[in-house]
Amino acid sequence: MSTFRRSFLRSLLPFALLTAGAAYALASWNWCGRWEERTPEVLSQVRGEGALKAGAAKVALSPPFPVVVAGYVPPHPEASQAELPVHARALVLEAGGARVGVVSLELLLVTPEITARVRERAAKAGVEEVLVVATHTHSSFGGYDARWVAQLSAMGRYREASVSAVVAGASEALEKAAASLADVTLEVGGAADAGLVYSRSGGEVPDGRLTRVGLRGEAGWVAEVLVFAGHATLIPRQRALVDPDYPGRLSALREEAGAGVSLFVQGSEGNASVAFNEGQGPERALGFARKLAALADTAAPASVAEPARLAFARVRTALPRPDASRLVPALTRAAGDNFLCGSSPREAEVDALVLGPLELLSIPGEPTVGAGRALADASGASHVLGLANGYVGYVDTPEQVRAAQGESRRQYYGPALLERLDAAARVASGAVGFSPGR
Known part of the structure; x- marks a missing residue:
């Protein structure tokens, strides 16, 4: 290296150190500001008691392909099709004049934006309140979370088309469910298999409990809600296909068996993961879904007397x-x-x-x-x-x-x-x- 080049590089060193120090100081400045503390506030509430009615529906979501497969850190695979369709499933309940909807989406998560837009559409269909939940599927599509940390980490670039696809499917399912209300009886049961889950990070150990909430009409089951805790991570990380993982397969199996529309919701599952290693990819997810479907069959239902x-x-x-x-x-x-x-x-x-x-x-x-x-x-x-x-x-x-x-x-x-x-x-x-x- 020439004497001139060495001298030139030495002259840049103080500038480089100053620049690095300034960048560190800027990044370390308190940009968070003050975070407000306040008493929790009731935004809305409804109550009713009487004969129970229920309606349910499922609608396939229509991702704006090609889409990012969401759920893991970059690089994100891009999918141009789905292994199996991902769905929105909705249940509308009514008793004593109160009407409440529940929507289960085969997605990694839901956002306040999606929730607000679904609720706005539901209100026009006469559904007063709506609970919107995700199955936590790590192989569904992304692009619907505008937070830049979410875009960089698990969700991929924000796209209005992705948001619209979720809202449209969820809203259509709710509208169809509200239009199909019929008298039902409520049955609740549960069963557990601790061998199906394990604690991946320490802490208290999950018990593998599955709760089944069934709604039976005059002609058969209208719907069921399955509550279970376990990460939906059985599909390989870099697979370039949208896939509902085990929750979607479980719901499909239950529906084929005549359980009505089957909504899956996650319980307390932060440190619960599946403990099932038979097969690979879709076969593994299907095998686990079959285990859970069999467990649901053993969840002996107990009828709940009216008024509900x-x-x-x-x-x-x-x-x-x-x-x-x-x-x-x-x-x-x-x-x-x-x-x-x-x-x-x-x-x-x-x-x-x-x-x-x-x-x-x-x-x-x-x-x-x-x-x-x-x-x-x-x-x-x-x-x-x-x-x-x-x-x-x-x-x-x-x-x-x-x-x-x-x-x-x-x-x-x-x-x-x-x-x-x-x-x-x-x-x-x-x-x-x-x-x-x-």
Whole structure:
């Protein structure tokens, strides 16, 4: 290297160091600002009691191919077709003048934007309140989450066409369900197989419990809701086909067996994953779905006497400031916080749904087994559902967060997250009248 070049490079060194220092200082500046704290607020509620009616429908979603296959970190495969169609399934319930809808979408997650647009369409069809949940399928299509962190990580580039496809399918399913209301009886049963799931990150161990909620009409089953906790990650990561994974196959198997429209919803599943290694790819997902379908057959149903209770409440709560301390090295903590603040929600919705003896609490995240138990204890809920009406990431117990253990190593917020959700859960359960002492 010539003397001139060495001299020139040495002259650039102070500038490079100054530039790097300035960039670090800029990234470390507190760009988060002040995050508001406020008491949880009831946004709306409905209540009814009387003869129960139900209607259900399923509609295939129409992704705007080619689409990103969402669910994992980049690089994202791009799909031009689906292995199997992904669906929106809807259930509309009515009792004592109250009408509530539940939509299960074969997607990785749902967003507040999608939820708001689906609810707006549902209101025109006479459905007062709607709970929108995702099956947490890691092989469905993306492109519908506008947050830039979501686009960079799991969802791919935001596209209005993807949002429209989800909203159109969910709304059509709700409208068809509302138009098919008929008298039904309610049956609830459950069964468990701990061998089907395991804890991937420590913490409390999942029990593999499946709850089946059946709605039987005069001519047969109208619908069922299956509650189970397990990540839908049986389809290989880089497979360039849209696929509903085991939840879609399970619903299809149940529908073929005459169970009516079968809606799948995730329970407290943050640290639960499947423990099934037979076959590969689609065959593996189908094998696991068959195991769950057989488990659902053993969930001995118990009829619920009328009049049936039906109630629903939506509560808004402020979220704590994001905390990247478990996600990045200490030297880049401030920059990590700023990165999260740019895309993390400042508020979240917690819902409570009463259907006969079922008292369901739903949150917009992935609660671990321990966090789900804490939420149930706080609210009196019989079940805690995840992936509902938005997404705030993982939710672990404060003890796990402080110790940087379990799923808290992936949690966007600090230990106060569960405390905020607990407070909202208490307000929501009080609004619908969960049974005390559960």
